[in-house]
Amino acid sequence: MGKGFFISKTVAAICVVAAIGAAATIIALSVVYDQEKSKNLDAPVTTAEPGTTTQPTTPSTPKQPWQLYRLPDSLSPVSYNVTLRPQLKPNNDGLYIFSGHSTVVFTCVKETDLILIHSNKLNFTMFEGHHAVLRGVDGASAPSLKTSWLEVPTQYLVIQLSSPLQAGSTYELFTEFVGELADDLGGFYRSEYEDDGVKKVVATTQMQPTDARKAFPCFDEPAMKAVFHVTLIHPHETVALSNSMNYEPVNITTSDGMDLIQTSFEPTEIMSTYLLAFIVCDFGYVHSDPGAEILIRVWARRKAIEEGQGAYALEKTGPILSFFEKYYNISYPLQKSDQIALPDFSAGAMENWGLITYRETALLYNPTVSSNGDKERVATIISHELAHMWFGNLVTTRWWNDLWLNEGFATYVSYLGANYAEPNWNMKELIVLNEIFDVLAVDALTSSHPLSSKEEDIMKPEDINALFDTITYNKGAAVLRMLSSFITEDVFSKGLHTYLEEFKYKNTVYQDLWKHLQMAVDETGIWLPHSVEAIMNRWILQMGFPVVTIDTKTGNVIQKHFLLDSDSGVNRPSDFNGLSPLPGLRMAQLKISSGFLTKKVRLTVLQDIPMINRAQIIDDAFNLARAKMIDTTLALRTTEFLKEEVEYIPWQTAIRNLDYFYLMFDRSEVYGPMQAYINNQVEPLFKYFETLTDHWTKIPDNHTDQYNQVIAISWACKTGVPGCKELTTTWFKEWMQNPDNNRISANLRSTVYCNAIAEGGVVEWDFAWSMYKNATIASEANKLLRALSCTKEPWLLNRYLEYCLDPEMIRKQDASATIVYIASNPVGQSLAWDFIRAKWDLIFNDYSGGFSFGRLIDGVTRRFSSEFEYKQVDFS
Numbered sequence: 001m002g003k004g005f006f007i008s009k010t011v012a013a014i015c016v017v018a019a020i021g022a023a024a025t026i027i028a029l030s031v032v033y034d035q036e037k038s039k040n041l042d043a044p045v046t047t048a049e050p051g052t053t054t055q056p057t058t059p060s061t062p063k064q065p066w067q068l069y070r071l072p073d074s075l076s077p078v079s080y081n082v083t084l085r086p087q088l089k090p091n092n093d094g095l096y097i098f099s100g101h102s103t104v105v106f107t108c109v110k111e112t113d114l115i116l117i118h119s120n121k122l123n124f125t126m127f128e129g130h131h132a133v134l135r136g137v138d139g140a141s142a143p144s145l146k147t148s149w150l151e152v153p154t155q156y157l158v159i160q161l162s163s164p165l166q167a168g169s170t171y172e173l174f175t176e177f178v179g180e181l182a183d184d185l186g187g188f189y190r191s192e193y194e195d196d197g198v199k200k201v202v203a204t205t206q207m208q209p210t211d212a213r214k215a216f217p218c219f220d221e222p223a224m225k226a227v228f229h230v231t232l233i234h235p236h237e238t239v240a241l242s243n244s245m246n247y248e249p250v251n252i253t254t255s256d257g258m259d260l261i262q263t264s265f266e267p268t269e270i271m272s273t274y275l276l277a278f279i280v281c282d283f284g285y286v287h288s289d290p291g292a293e294i295l296i297r298v299w300a301r302r303k304a305i306e307e308g309q310g311a312y313a314l315e316k317t318g319p320i321l322s323f324f325e326k327y328y329n330i331s332y333p334l335q336k337s338d339q340i341a342l343p344d345f346s347a348g349a350m351e352n353w354g355l356i357t358y359r360e361t362a363l364l365y366n367p368t369v370s371s372n373g374d375k376e377r378v379a380t381i382i383s384h385e386l387a388h389m390w391f392g393n394l395v396t397t398r399w400w401n402d403l404w405l406n407e408g409f410a411t412y413v414s415y416l417g418a419n420y421a422e423p424n425w426n427m428k429e430l431i432v433l434n435e436i437f438d439v440l441a442v443d444a445l446t447s448s449h450p451l452s453s454k455e456e457d458i459m460k461p462e463d464i465n466a467l468f469d470t471i472t473y474n475k476g477a478a479v480l481r482m483l484s485s486f487i488t489e490d491v492f493s494k495g496l497h498t499y500l501e502e503f504k505y506k507n508t509v510y511q512d513l514w515k516h517l518q519m520a521v522d523e524t525g526i527w528l529p530h531s532v533e534a535i536m537n538r539w540i541l542q543m544g545f546p547v548v549t550i551d552t553k554t555g556n557v558i559q560k561h562f563l564l565d566s567d568s569g570v571n572r573p574s575d576f577n578g579l580s581p582l583p584g585l586r587m588a589q590l591k592i593s594s595g596f597l598t599k600k601v602r603l604t605v606l607q608d609i610p611m612i613n614r615a616q617i618i619d620d621a622f623n624l625a626r627a628k629m630i631d632t633t634l635a636l637r638t639t640e641f642l643k644e645e646v647e648y649i650p651w652q653t654a655i656r657n658l659d660y661f662y663l664m665f666d667r668s669e670v671y672g673p674m675q676a677y678i679n680n681q682v683e684p685l686f687k688y689f690e691t692l693t694d695h696w697t698k699i700p701d702n703h704t705d706q707y708n709q710v711i712a713i714s715w716a717c718k719t720g721v722p723g724c725k726e727l728t729t730t731w732f733k734e735w736m737q738n739p740d741n742n743r744i745s746a747n748l749r750s751t752v753y754c755n756a757i758a759e760g761g762v763v764e765w766d767f768a769w770s771m772y773k774n775a776t777i778a779s780e781a782n783k784l785l786r787a788l789s790c791t792k793e794p795w796l797l798n799r800y801l802e803y804c805l806d807p808e809m810i811r812k813q814d815a816s817a818t819i820v821y822i823a824s825n826p827v828g829q830s831l832a833w834d835f836i837r838a839k840w841d842l843i844f845n846d847y848s849g850g851f852s853f854g855r856l857i858d859g860v861t862r863r864f865s866s867e868f869e870y871k872q873v874d875f876s
């Protein structure tokens with residue numbers, strides 16, 4: 001056996017204890033979050049303006065219709081006519097508000113004397129003591145209103161009528177309201193930025209999943225599709241955008257004497273409320289060539305557009321749209337595709353039909369400053385959102401319990417679209433690293449969940465929000481990729497075409513997709529051991545995946561549910577007995593007898609194994625070791641070949657798994673031997689790239705080589721390879737001496753900044769903070785934001801934590817991620833843990849719109865590995 005270090009069974013056991021501790025912490029804090037959320041929902045709401053009566057009536061044992069979170073099936077919307085006026089300057093009370101009115105036309109499906117329509121945090125004008133005006137349409141007679149109130153816990157405007165609405169008749173409901181244009185990143189909200197020292201305000205939206213009701217009263221469920229007529233009233237020198245093309249704007253004078261612009265938009269296609277978007281801004285844009293079949297525009301801050309940061313997105317959007325038109329065999333359903341980069345945005349992007357919204361880092365690219373990773377992020381996120389234009393928007397799942405089908409599918413095919421746009425990037429292999437390896441580790445936890453839930457289990461907004469997780473996106477992508485692989489991509493595409501054609505402008509359940517894929521399979525004569533539905537339901541209706549054990553002496557094959565901690569109780573057991581070997585092995589850990597691995601996993605053998613399989617062997621071995629199914633030393637032995645490895649995917653797989661050891665042991669006596677071992681493995685890689693780049697003066701040609709160069713420098717500095725820290729600190733000092741000329745390669749900036757700040761002190765930190773505050777390119781600001789967490793000075797980290805809850809210092813959208821960055825620093829972990837416990841009420845109440853609480857909790861507890869840390873969790 002070559003050089004290496006060894007971990008005893010006792011130390012290996014500590015790994016398991018660590019995993020249990022971290023999982024317990026996450027569960028406990030998640031419970032606290034749910035409890036606080038419930039308290040918040042039950043608390044009375046203070047409205048932005050006086051004049052609205054609120055009558056919360058929910059008793060402790062609900063069973064009135066307005067006490068249920070799902071709408072009754074008695075009414076069906078046909079269209080909305082919504083007019084909104086956002087005020088981009090604060091009023092006398094210091095509040096930013098918007099005002100508006102809406103008319104919803106709806107059909108009565110079943111006779112009823114009750115109207116329930118969603119409304120959240122809106123103040124209504126009262127009409128003869130009621131919140132709305134009801135009229136009949138097409139000769140229908142509207143009953144009078146008996147009473148109306150706002151049911152705060154379930155977010156309804158409730159209207160009781162003096163007599164029933166008649167089945168088959170059509171009515172319209174008019175409301176007038178005021179809401180706060182808050183900075184909470186949900187519904188109709190405001191985003192702010194500075195342009196040459198002048199504060200600019202953008203009024204924008206994020207409706208998914210349940211925040212359209214914060215902008216105007218609506219039947220806010222995916223199956224309640226309708227046509228939307230939108231009008232925006234806005235200041236001169238601003239532009240209004242929405243899902244559809246606009247009519248010619250007109251000048252108006254409002255009742256309060258303001259000279260404004262009124263922009264109305266063509267009716268939308270029939271669609272769900274969560275896909276509606278409208279924006280008022282003073283952005284610039286670049287656009288597709290005149291006469292193009294589809295108008296493509298990329299919008300952003302004027303400076304960003306002038307600097308050419310929208311050019312790459314514009315260049316790739318057209319080809320990706322064309323790819324999906326061919327892939328689905330259906331033309332793009334709209335006249336235009338607007339894409340806009342927002343300074344403040346909680347998600348990565350949102351697939352609003354015809355007006356896709358993005359974080360700046362997900363859409364803008366500057367070749368002189370942005371890295372190849374930034375470029376890949378832009379391409380894949382654009383591809384993800386454009387995939388939704390058909391799968392998700394044209395055809396929409398009936399309820400949020402099937403969110404996995406929408407997001408998992410878009411995640412999978414985003415790699416196909418990006419591969420088409422950038423054929424030299426090997427995107428079809430990178431999906432394994434970026435999506436599948438990650439989710440296997442999550443799905444092997446007892447806290448995992450099935451992809452598809454029962455509708456009745458997903459009712460409250462917080463239930464819906466909880467579904468936007470790694471299982472939904474990554475496992476959804478993995479199982480659909482697996483399905484496409486074993487029925488072939490062509491057959492998969494044919495099934496998608498007939499599915500989209502049958503259900504366009506309608507809603508579906510996942511069984512509808514299985515039906516159409518089965519039709520395509522039958523038509524082409526592909527043999528499967530079971531039906532598509534029988535095969536796939538085993539993957540989506542139960543959590544986890546199997547471990548397949550092959551006894552090389554007897555030939556016996558056994559498979560069972562794979563768990564990283566098999567001793568933990570599983571609330572939802574998963575049965576993988578009898579799962580067909582062909583599709584099953586595509587999403588399984590493979591365990592061959594330890595004796596076989598001990599003898600065969602050697603350097604010469606691994607060099608002959610295809611690159612993606614070399615990575616899989618490492619990942620499987622480490623997961624099997626964490627599950628105590630093989631020795632930890634055996635897993636480590638699969639990394640011995642790395643001293644000869646120069647490919648990115650095996651290296652990145654190894655680093656992710658070794659990083660777990662750092663999390664557990666960087667404060668223990670194991671740290672020294674671990675550093676020595678990894679130093680020995682990474683030094684040849686460091687020297688390889690030193691030669692390949694002619695002593696760091698050139699950029700590697702290959703996309704993944706550029707990634708691996710970052711690993712070489714990052715881990716060489718981390719483990720003390722001679723010359724590495726001197727290299728990064730020298731580059732950083734040169735930049736400090738000439739701040740206007742940053743000569744550090746864009747690909748290397750993240751690791752150079754981090755290492756230089758870690759080796760430096762307050763001078764380096766303050767310089768980086770100044771560069772962050774003055775950065776005009778979002779991807780550069782993000783690199784600095786992360787690097788600032790690398791300092792070893794506790795007082796600087798504490799100051800940085802305080803900045804996280806000051807929106808003047810760090811945007812709300814970035815606060816959660818920054819706290820997690822700090823927690824990833826061994827010096828900062830305990831500081832971050834103490835900080836969120838001390839500031840929990842503030843974080844919850846003021847930052848809930850922009851925080852991913854699951855990621856926050858996971859991030860600050862990832863290093864928990866001792867009984868003492870376990871006891872810090874408050875289970876009360």
